Every structure is written in C-alpha cells, then in structure tokens.
Amino acid sequence: MAARRAAVVGGNRIPFARSNGPYAHASNxxxxxxxxxxxxxxxxxQDERLGEVAAGAVLKRSxxxxxxxxxxxxxxxxxxxxxxxxxxxxGTGLETAILISNKIALGQIESGIAGGVDTTSDAPIEVxxxxxxxxxxxxxxxxxxxxxxxxxxxRPNFLVxxxxxxxxxxxxxxxxxHQAITTEEWDISRExxxxxxxxxxxxxxxxxxxxxxxxxxTPFLKLTRDQNLRPDTSVDxxxxxxxxxxxxxxxxxxAGNSTPLTDGAATVLLASDEWAAERSLPVLxxxxxxxxxxxxYVHGDRKADGLLMAPIYALPRLLARNKLTLQDFDFYEIxxxxxxxxxxxxxxxxxxxxxxxxxxxxxxxxxxDRGRLNVNGSSLAAGHPFAATGxxxxxxxxxxxxxxxxxxxxxxxxxxGGQGVVAILEA
Amino acid sequence: xxxxxxQLVNSPIGSRLxxxxxxxxxxxxxxxxxGAPLLHGPLLLGATSGSTLPPVDGPRGLGxxxxxxxxxxxxxxxxxxxRDAAIRPAALVLDATGVATVADLAQVRDFLAGPLRxxxxxxxxxxxxxxxxxxxxxxxxxxxxxxxIVRSLxxxxxxxxxxxxxxxxxxxxxxxxxxxxxALRFLLSGRAAYVDGQPIRLGPGDAxxxxxxxxPLAGRVAVVTGAARGIGAAIxxxxxxxxxxxxxxxxxxxxxxxARVTNKINxxxxxxxxxxADAPRILLEHLAARHGGVDIVVHNAGVTRDKLLANMKPExxxxxxxxxLASQLRINSALLAGQALHHGGRVxxxxxxxxxxxxxxxTNYGASKAGVIGMVRSYAAAFAGHGATIxxxxxxxxxxxxxxxxPLATREVARRLNSLQQAGLPVDVAEAIAWxxxxxAGGVNGQVIRVCGQNLVGA
Numbered sequence: 001m002a003a004r005r006a007a008v009v010g011g012n013r014i015p016f017a018r019s020n021g022p023y024a025h026a027s028n029x030x031x032x033x034x035x036x037x038x039x040x041x042x043x044x045x046q047d048e049r050l051g052e053v054a055a056g057a058v059l060k061r062s063x064x065x066x067x068x069x070x071x072x073x074x075x076x077x078x079x080x081x082x083x084x085x086x087x088x089x090x091g092t093g094l095e096t097a098i099l100i101s102n103k104i105a106l107g108q109i110e111s112g113i114a115g116g117v118d119t120t121s122d123a124p125i126e127v128x129x130x131x132x133x134x135x136x137x138x139x140x141x142x143x144x145x146x147x148x149x150x151x152x153x154x155r156p157n158f159l160v161x162x163x164x165x166x167x168x169x170x171x172x173x174x175x176x177x178h179q180a181i182t183t184e185e186w187d188i189s190r191e192x193x194x195x196x197x198x199x200x201x202x203x204x205x206x207x208x209x210x211x212x213x214x215x216x217x218t219p220f221l222k223l224t225r226d227q228n229l230r231p232d233t234s235v236d237x238x239x240x241x242x243x244x245x246x247x248x249x250x251x252x253x254x255a256g257n258s259t260p261l262t263d264g265a266a267t268v269l270l271a272s273d274e275w276a277a278e279r280s281l282p283v284l285x286x287x288x289x290x291x292x293x294x295x296x297y298v299h300g301d302r303k304a305d306g307l308l309m310a311p312i313y314a315l316p317r318l319l320a321r322n323k324l325t326l327q328d329f330d331f332y333e334i335x336x337x338x339x340x341x342x343x344x345x346x347x348x349x350x351x352x353x354x355x356x357x358x359x360x361x362x363x364x365x366x367x368x369d370r371g372r373l374n375v376n377g378s379s380l381a382a383g384h385p386f387a388a389t390g391x392x393x394x395x396x397x398x399x400x401x402x403x404x405x406x407x408x409x410x411x412x413x414x415x416x417g418g419q420g421v422v423a424i425l426e427a
Numbered sequence: 428x429x430x431x432x433x434q435l436v437n438s439p440i441g442s443r444l445x446x447x448x449x450x451x452x453x454x455x456x457x458x459x460x461x462g463a464p465l466l467h468g469p470l471l472l473g474a475t476s477g478s479t480l481p482p483v484d485g486p487r488g489l490g491x492x493x494x495x496x497x498x499x500x501x502x503x504x505x506x507x508x509x510r511d512a513a514i515r516p517a518a519l520v521l522d523a524t525g526v527a528t529v530a531d532l533a534q535v536r537d538f539l540a541g542p543l544r545x546x547x548x549x550x551x552x553x554x555x556x557x558x559x560x561x562x563x564x565x566x567x568x569x570x571x572x573x574x575x576i577v578r579s580l581x582x583x584x585x586x587x588x589x590x591x592x593x594x595x596x597x598x599x600x601x602x603x604x605x606x607x608x609x610a611l612r613f614l615l616s617g618r619a620a621y622v623d624g625q626p627i628r629l630g631p632g633d634a635x636x637x638x639x640x641x642x643p644l645a646g647r648v649a650v651v652t653g654a655a656r657g658i659g660a661a662i663x664x665x666x667x668x669x670x671x672x673x674x675x676x677x678x679x680x681x682x683x684x685x686a687r688v689t690n691k692i693n694x695x696x697x698x699x700x701x702x703x704a705d706a707p708r709i710l711l712e713h714l715a716a717r718h719g720g721v722d723i724v725v726h727n728a729g730v731t732r733d734k735l736l737a738n739m740k741p742e743x744x745x746x747x748x749x750x751x752l753a754s755q756l757r758i759n760s761a762l763l764a765g766q767a768l769h770h771g772g773r774v775x776x777x778x779x780x781x782x783x784x785x786x787x788x789x790t791n792y793g794a795s796k797a798g799v800i801g802m803v804r805s806y807a808a809a810f811a812g813h814g815a816t817i818x819x820x821x822x823x824x825x826x827x828x829x830x831x832x833x834p835l836a837t838r839e840v841a842r843r844l845n846s847l848q849q850a851g852l853p854v855d856v857a858e859a860i861a862w863x864x865x866x867x868a869g870g871v872n873g874q875v876i877r878v879c880g881q882n883l884v885g886a
Contacts (some may be wrong), residue, residue: 034683040694041675041686076690211679214698218682280717 005286006101006270008425009379012039013266014220016383017227019120023263026221027073028057028064031265032117036075038218039113043281046076051109052365052377053083054096055267057117058416059164060087060095061124067117077113091292091415092116093266093390094423095409100270101287114394116387117265123164131158156412168307168416170298175307175416176338178244178297180253182306183340186347190252194238197257200336204377205231210310212376216395228260228383252396257339262383266391268398284398285409290423297418299318308341310420311412312348317358318422328367329424330407331372331400333393336379339415342346376400389413394425401427430826433849441735451850453842457549459858461641461668464552465616466498468517468547473503475534477525479557479599480607489522489555492608496640498615501539504830516542518551518615526556535576536758547588550617552577558594558628558730560708570594574626581624581693581846589623589847589881590613596630597870605634606652609867610851612640615621618862621823621855623846624881626870633771634869643865645670648718650710651703653728655681657827658777659854660688662725665861667692671723674714676701702754703730707761720767722814723864726755726776726799731829733788744791751795756802763809772815773864778875779854780823784885797822800875807873816872820859823879824850847880 003073014035017023032055035400040046055068064070068083088095093116100112105166117411134153140149183193207213208225217225233256244250244258269281276283293314298305311334319325326349334342348354349365376396379389390413397409407427433453435441445452457467472490474483479603481487484502493500501514521538525531539552546552554577559567573592582592591614595604606629614627637643642830650664653659654675663673673694677685682698689696697719714721729751732743755776772781781789782796792823803819812819824830824841833841842850859878862868 037690038682038686038696041689041694042698044672044693046690046693211703212701214679214700218686218698220681220683222683224680224682280719282716369773390574 004107004272004287006104007273007276007283008285008287008398009269009271009276009281009283009390010039010043011216011266011268013217013388013392013395014038014264015217015223015226016262016264016385016388017223018383019261019263021121021223021227021263022124022223023119024121025120025394026119026263027121028060028067028117028300029074031119031220031263032067032071032115033074034218034220035115035117035267036071036077036113039269040076041218043269044279046084047078049078049080051103051112052100052114053077053081053113054086054099055083055113055115055117056086056092056096056387058087058089058092059118059120059124069295088419088421089390089415090335090384090386090415091388091413091419091421093392094290094394094411094413094421095292096323097287098421098423099189101377104270105274111269111271113267113269114354115265115391116389118385118387119263121263126162127162128158128162130155131384134158144379148207157234174245176245176253176258177339178307179338180251181302181323182309182344183253184246185303185306186344188340188343188347189254190239191235191425192237192343193252193257196336196339196342197238198235200231200374200377200380201230201233201374203219204229204381212399216399226382228262229381239281253338253340258382259337259379259384262385264383264388265396266388268391268394282402284402285425285427288424289318289322290421291321293313293317293420304354305418307416307418308337308414309348309365310418311414311422312345312420313359314422315349315412315422316361316365319365320408322424326368328408329368329410330404331374331375331409332368333374333378333397333399333409333411334394335337335384335389335413336374337384339380340426341414390421396423398427401425430842430849432842437461446759451843451848453847454548454585456587456847457529457617458620458854461679463804464619465496465612466517467549469499469501469514470518470520470543470615471501471503471516472520473538474522475531477523477527478522479524480522480555480603483522487704489520492625493520493611496612500840515545516550517547518553519546520553520611521555523554523556524595526569526573529569532569532576534570535573538646547587548583548588548618549620549816550584550588552588552590553593553611553614554590555593555595556625557599558596560596569808577626578624579880586847586848587620589619591622591624592626594626594628596628602631604629604746605632605870606868607633607635609862610867610871613860613862618858620879621847621851622876623879627876628874629870630871630872632762632811632816632872634792635866637866639732641671644682644723644861644865647671647722647864648674648714648720649723649725649864650674650676650714650721651727652676652699653736655658655685656688657829658822658825658853658856661857662727662860663688663694665854666723666864667694667855669861669865671864672718674718676710677728693807701758702750708756710758711761711765711767720769722769722771723773724758724762724768724775725860725864726774727779728754729795730791731792735788736790747791747793749793752798752802757800759802759806763813766799766813768813770814771869772810772813773868774810774815774817775863776819778819778821780821780877780879780882780884782821782875803875804873811872816863816869818863818871818873819865819875820856821855821875821877821879822851823877823882823884825856826850826852843858845880845882846885849880851880
C-alpha cells in the first residue's frame with residue numbers, strides 16, 4: 001500500500017555559462033523557457049497539458065513573480081499547464097523534483113516538470129533602500145507641499161543601487177567564508193580539495209566525450225558545453241591558485257576548488273509509469289524518498305552546525321526510514337558547493353564521535369566508495385547556477401542508473417540559510 | 428538570401444526594362460498552398476494511336492483519373508476543342524505509350540504544337556511514354572526520342588512552365604504502372620514547381636492511394652537527418668504538413684535550432700551524430716522504442732569541405748565521405764537487417780547536381796553525392812524485397828545559406844543557368860521528398876530525381 005513512485009522520464013538543461021559571459025544578457029525567463037523548449041522537443045510535449053511545472057530562481061527580479069508560469073507561457077507547452085515558483089536557495093532544484101514527485105505519488109497529477117534557473121549576470125539590482133522609502137512616501141503624500149518636503153530628504157548617496165550580496169543576512173558572512181570556518185574546524189586539506197576538483201573536471205570531460213549529454217542538454221546562445229569545464233586541469237595547476245576565502249595566507253579554499261558564479265537552467269520530466277507508457281516514453285528511474293534538514297548556523301556549534309552541513313543531518317533520517325545503510329548505493333551525487341563541503345560531509349558521516357553526539361547514532365554511517373561519487377563530474381566542473389543544480393543532478397543520476405540497468409543513487413545538496421535536501425533514486 | 432534580381436525584374440518598371448534590354452526574366456513560380464486547387468486552369472488531354480494504357484476517355488482512363496483530382500479535363504478527342512483559341516490550358520498531358528515508329532512522333536508534335544503558345548504561366552507539359560526495354564530497336568529509339576522532345580521543350584517553355592516525362596517500365600498493357608496517378612498529381616501541382624526536363628520511371632510496386640491526398644503522410648513516422656536548418660528543416664516542415672510525425676535529427680551542437688524546428692511541427696528532436704559508429708543502433712532503438720518503428724527515412728545530413736584535390740587534407744576528405752556517404756550506408760544496412768522499417772517504407776537520400784556533373788573543389792563532395800546515386804540504384808532490389816523503396820533527390824542551385832558564400836557575380840549567373848532562370852527554394856526539394864515518401868509513389872524505386880529547374884550542369 002505504498003503510494004506509487006514518480007518516474008524520471010528524462011531531463012533537459014542548457015550548458016552552464018560563467019557569470020557575465022555568453023548568457024550575460026539572458027534573463028531567467030529566457031533560460032528557463034529554452035530549457036523547457038528543449039525538453040518539449042525531446043519528448044514531443046508540444047501543446048501537451050502537463051500536471052504542473054515547478055521551478056524557481058534564487059536571484060529573481062520583482063517582475064518575475066510568476067517566473068515559472070511566464071516561462072511555461074513562452075514555451076511550446078500547452079498554456080493550460082499550471083506552474084508555480086519555489087525558492088530554497090541551492091536546494092530549489094531538488095525540492096521542486098520532490099514536490100512534483102509527491103503530487104504524482106499521491107495521484108494528484110500524472111506528469112510534471114521540475115526545474116530551476118539562475119543568473120548572476122542579469123542581477124536584480126534594486127533602487128537604494130533609502131531612496132525607495134522616500135519614493136514610497138512621496139507616493140503616499142496628499143499634497144504637493146508634502147511631496148516637496150520629501151525631496152529635502154534626498155541625499156547623493158541614495159543614487160547607489162542596492163546590489164544583491166552573496167551573504168547570509170544574519171551573519172553578514174559570504175557563503176565561502178562560512179565554509180572556510182567549517183573547513184578549518186574539520187581540518188580538510190588543500191590536496192584533498194584540489195584532487196576532488198580535478199576529478200570533477202576530468203569526469204565531466206569524459207562524460208561529454210562519450211556523448212552522455214546528447215539527450216540531456218540543448219545548446220543555448222551558441223554555447224554547446226559547460227563553459228567552466230577545464231578538461232586538462234590538474235592537481236598541480238590547481239595548487240598554484242591563491243586562497244579565496246577565509247585566511248588569505250593559510251586558507252585552503254581557492255577559485256579552483258570552489259564553484260564559480262554561473263548562469264543556466266535545468267528541467268526534469270517526471271510522470272507516473274502509466275503516463276510514460278501511454279506515450280512510449282522511457283522510465284529512467286524512480287524518486288523513492290527524500291528528506292530535508294536545517295542547522296542553526298547562526299547560534300549553533302562552530303564545528304557541528306556549519307552553514308552547509310545540513311544534509312549531514314538529513315541523511316540518517318532518510319536511511320532509517322528506508323532501512324538502508326550509507327553503503328547501499330551504486331552512485332552518490334553530492335553537490336560540490338565547495339570541494340571542502342563534500343569532504344566535510346564525508347568526514348562527518350565517517351566520524352563515530354560526531355555521529356554519536358549529533359546524529360544520535362550508535363555507529364558512524366561509515367565511508368562510501370569514492371569511485372561511485374560524482375562519476376560524471378559535478379558542480380565544480382559544470383558550474384552552479386543555484387536553482388539549476390538540483391535538476392542537473394537528478395537527470396544525470398537517473399540516466400546513470402538507467403545505463404547500469406538497475407541500482408540506487410543518493411543525492412545530497414546543501415543550501416544557503418543552513419538547509420539541505422537529500423533524496424534517493426532507484427532504477 | 429532572396430533573388431533580388433528576380434524581384435526587380437518582375438516589378439512593373441523592371442519588367443519593361445528587362446524586356447527592352449533582352450535580360451532574363453525569371454517568372455514567379457506557382458507553388459503549393461494547402462487548400463488550393465491542384466491546377467490553376469483546364470487540362471488538355473490527348474493520346475497517340477496504339478496507346479497501351481486504358482483508353483483516356485474510358486472509365487479507367489486518364490481522363491477519369493484527372494477529373495477525380497478536381498481538374499477540368501478537356502480531351503483532345505473532342506472536335507476542335509484543342510484548337511479553340513479561347514481556352515488557355517494550364518497543362519498538356521499526352522499519353523504517348525503507343526509510339527512505335529518514327530512517324531508516330533509526329534502525333535506528339537501535332538498534339539503539343541498548337542496549344543503551346545496559350546499555355547498559362549507556371550503551366551505543365553507531361554508526356555507519358557514507355558521506357559525502352561531492348562525488345563525492339565525501332566520502338567526503343569522512338570521511346571528514347573520522347574526524352575529528347577521533353578528536354579528540348581523544357582528549354583523552350585516560358586513563364587515558369589515545365590515539361591517532364593513519365594517513362595513506364597512495366598510491361599503494358601498487362602502490368603499497369605503503380606504510381607501513375609500519384610506522379611501526375613505531383614507533377615501537375617505547385618509541389619513540382621522546380622522539377623523540369625526530368626524523366627521519371629514508373630515501375631511496379633505497392634502504391635496504395637492515401638486516404639486523404641492533402642494529408643498523404645498521415646499516421647506515418649519519418650526521420651529526417653540534418654533537420655536543424657536549411658533544406659533539412661524544410662523537409663521536416665513539409666513532411667509534418669503532409670501529416671507525418673517527424674523525428675528531427677541533428678548534431679547535439681545544433682540542438683537549439685533543432686528544438687525550434689521540432690517544436691513548430693510537433694515533432695520529436697533526436698540529437699545524435701549520425702556518423703558515429705553507434706549511430707545506427709541509437710537511431711533504430713529510438714525509433715522502435717518511442718515510435719514503434721519508422722516509415723520514412725530521409726538522409727539529408729551532409730557537409731562540405733571544398734578544396735582543390737591537390738590541396739585537400741585527409742581530414743577534409745574523410746569527414747565529407749563519412750558524414751555524406753558512409754553513415755548512410757551503415758544506416759541503410761541496419762534498416763534492412765532489423766525490423767524498424769515498416770512495410771511500405773520509404774528511404775530517400777539527398778544527392779546533388781555535383782553527383783552527376785562534379786564540381787571544381789568538390790572531389791570529396793562529388794564522391795559522396797555520386798556515391799549515394801550508386802547506393803540508391805544498388806539498394807533498390809533489397810528494399811523492394813522489404814516492401815519499401817529507396818530513391819534520391821538531386822537539388823540544383825537552391826537558395827540557402829550555402830550559396831550566399833559564392834561571390835555575387837558567380838551566384839547571379841549561376842541562378843540563370845537553368846530553364847526556369849532562378850534558384851529553387853528549400854521547399855521545392857522538400858516537396859519532391861514528400862512525394863517520394865508517400866504511399867502512392869511505391870512504383871518509383873532506385874531513381875534519383877533532379878529538382879533543378881532543368882539546370883544546364885550535368886543535364
């Protein structure tokens with residue numbers, strides 16, 4: 001009497017571009033629409049009314065209040081397809097997949113698309129907040145005299161626009177700085193981080209070479225592969241980079257082992273098995289279960305409650321509910337926000353003391369087979385448009401499982417605000 | 428990429444000037460519009476003596492067949508009608524299957540000469556004859572003579588009119604040609620606007636008429652390679668217009684344009700490199716799993732790497748031959764070995780006038796385009812054994828991005844080196860492919876049909 005499970009039919013993303021690069025003048029809506037159109041073309045969804053489309057963007061302009069719906073209206077999908085926006089920072093893409101899958105599992109819809117998009121180039125610059133207050137008060141003023149009086153409140157520095165900052169509102173620290181704290185607390189080495197980064201690039205390059213993305217990606221604005229990919233990077237080359245976060249002398253986090261700012265969009269087609277069969281569409285894998293977690297990174301423990309450590313807490317609950325161990329997976333997709341994020345996560349799960357004190361486990365979850373981790377590369381190589389990463393990973397993992405024929409995969413994604421999302425796919 | 432000279436010369440002032448200066452005046456060609464009548468005027472029908480087709484005026488004759496297509500048919504047998512100066516025919520169709528002696532050819536002259544001046548612009552002259560069969564040299568030479576008449580006439584007709592020959596290879600009168608109606612409907616319509624001076628052989632085969640002549644490909648699955656732009660995109664659009672579900676294939680790098688084309692026609696986009704070793708397997712698996720097989724396969728993908736042979740690098744040679752020829756051979760072989768191609772299947776490849784005549788700087792391209800001609804002829808029997816046909820379409824000068832790379836003067840002159848005095852459009856090539864893809868064209872097999880406006884090159 002388990003609810004039916006949603007099938008991953010396939011995915012489509014556009015290549016990811018570095019900030020202020022090829023996609024500098026593309027809006028979130030442009031990119032999400034392009035990803036949807038490529039998906040529609042691949043699966044013959046033109047004029048098809050889907051159950052719904054859920055997507056989102058982390059950095060969004062105020063006019064994009066109905067971003068996903070407007071993207072659907074601009075795409076080849078039927079205009080009678082409902083849509084809504086979701087925002088959970090970098091967890092958005094995976095969260096939308098869970099939301100759509102849950103409605104499918106409950107039988108409320110038969111098909112849906114989950115996705116995400118982000119641009120750091122087409123930034124949502126706002127009017128200076130002091131100026132904004134003056135303007136709003138001017139709007140409320142009843143008389144010309146009152147309005148004129150408001151003008152005296154204007155100051156030259158009000159012309160400076162308000163630009164989105166990559167910082168946590170309550171700590172004022174950038175994400176990289178938060179991770180630098182965690183890296184130091186867990187003593188993650190520079191070599192280990194650079195090795196992970198180099199692997200990511202090599203694995204992604206190999207995947208491109210064997211045509212893995214031929215049915216997962218549609219070019220956009222003449223970009224045909226992820227711009228950030230460096231197929232011939234190496235640990236030696238990465239070793240030459242200067243620290244970018246934390247202590248500028250002794251820090252171990254560099255531009256090479258941290259994800260760059262990127263633009264891009266990703267979508268995933270989810271459906272019931274019946275809906276897919278009716279249309280002769282493939283079923284790559286099923287989304288089995290998911291779990292979210294949050295840490296009190298503002299007031300909590302410096303070592304145990306790092307900003308990007310929430311997935312560590314989500315996994316034990318997910319494993320327990322599904323009666324699985326950490327080793328019961330054929331593939332692990334852990335989002336490489338920073339190389340040290342992944343390494344911290346692995347270290348925590350393998351640390352008996354930590355698992356006992358903070359996860360309530362008698363035994364550590366243990367080690368996982370590094371040969372099964374991010375086997376087709378991940379965010380360090382591909383780039384990380386915040387809300388698009390979840391869709392990239394779900395589609396990649398589903399296809400990996402399908403190629404293998406059967407198996408189980410684990411997804412783990414951390415998010416700003418001290419949150420995390422983990423999920424299990426099975427084929 | 429429009430023909431500005433043609434636009435200029437068809438304007439009121441330009442027209443007078445061109446006339447006074449004796450400049451070429453390309454006509455605006457009548458092209459197919461859905462819903463429009465097949466022919467824009469009456470059709471004059473005649474037959475030479477000794478015809479081996481059913482009598483033209485009889486219940487199974489050409490007259491009934493053409494009237495069934497909504498055409499106003501006037502038979503030459505009716506007294507004085509053919510000489511009626513008031514009637515301007517849109518088409519002249521002559522059943523010349525009976526010609527057996529040199530003297531018989533005069534009947535061809537008698538039928539055609541009178542009404543020629545009154546032929547409407549974008550008119551059609553179609554001569555139906557028997558193909559030489561080596562049984563009787565006199566009859567064979569007379570039948571071949573029809574080819575010469577039609578080709579010469581093509582070079583005389585004005586205002587966008589065309590002349591073509593249907594050469595029947597079946598053993599008349601016992602074995603009627605399978606695709607006579609389908610071929611006539613195609614040649615008379617605006618779909619064949621750029622087909623001129625061509626002999627088309629009609630043989631035996633399974634050629635059922637479609638349920639709806641305006642949607643002849645309804646219910647069929649077609650795959651078009653190189654469909655992201657140019658002629659490939661036009662082929663995808665026309666096949667979809669005619670009712671097919673189109674699987675549009677192209678390189679992943681062309682995916683953006685491919686998705687646009689695909690979404691406009693409610694098709695399926697398939698990103699793959701057809702020259703890769705595993706392409707036949709991927710393609711056929713996709714067709715089988717997603718579409719239950721395939722009815723129509725259009726080998727359109729092709730590249731050029733022009734270089735004088737003395738300067739050509741091995742990579743330039745190999746790429747062109749791999750993509751344009753070797754990949755097609757592999758896919759055709761896989762189609763025959765597997766179950767994907769349905770009975771009544773149609774395989775069409777794109778050749779080129781270069782395949783017939785060669786071209787400077789195109790030894791590699793010419794090899795591949797001649798190679799597919801050989802492929803079509805040689806594979807004909809094997810595909811017939813599967814209840815399918817394989818044919819080629821050889822475009823002449825077609826208005827695409829490719830010809831914009833030619834120097835201006837060369838290009839403008841090249842446009843005029845055919846009887847219609849203009850380059851063709853991608854849709855002209857697409858229409859010929861759509862016709863060959865239809866069920867009614869089952870009697871056409873192993874042939875390469877030129878869509879070239881009767882180009883002088885390699886004719």
